[in-house]
Amino acid sequence: MSDNAPGTTVPEGIRCSDAERERVRAALYAAAGEGRLTMDEVEDRLGRLEGFRYRHELASVTADLPAPEARGLEGWRQILAATGAALAAEFAVLRGRAPEPAPGRRRLLILLTVLAGLLVTAAIVAGAVHGFGPDGFEGHGPGALGHGHGD
Numbered sequence: 001m002s003d004n005a006p007g008t009t010v011p012e013g014i015r016c017s018d019a020e021r022e023r024v025r026a027a028l029y030a031a032a033g034e035g036r037l038t039m040d041e042v043e044d045r046l047g048r049l050e051g052f053r054y055r056h057e058l059a060s061v062t063a064d065l066p067a068p069e070a071r072g073l074e075g076w077r078q079i080l081a082a083t084g085a086a087l088a089a090e091f092a093v094l095r096g097r098a099p100e101p102a103p104g105r106r107r108l109l110i111l112l113t114v115l116a117g118l119l120v121t122a123a124i125v126a127g128a129v130h131g132f133g134p135d136g137f138e139g140h141g142p143g144a145l146g147h148g149h150g151d
Helices: 018-033 039-051 055-061 075-094 105-130
Strands: none
Touching: 018 039, 018 055, 039 055, 075 105
16 A cells, blocks of 8 residues: 555655665675675766665666675674663563563562662762762761861
């Protein structure tokens, strides 16, 4: 089914976006980097690419090239994705929406969450008692009692 307005037709097809053209450009540059195309061939195809207006035309400049391989995440993105997936799985277990991977794991997760909350609370209270000023903890040690406080 078409997304066009009722009663209208587009015989040529769907117009391509700048982002779609950019993906084709990237594929051409990658093919040149792999030695599949010469720079003259890339320039020729890029020239034709600029004249294209419809999606079906884009495939003509990369039809003789292999499909790009799906690349996994690399570097920090891979680490962040794995961390996000692990946290989502842990929260699903905590909310009871996923089965426990091991007996007692849910209790352990709750205990660790409560312990982390208590540690954060203790740090905030300690900071409030000792002050958050620019001096940091200077003058707040055990030997500093009674010095400079109205004596």
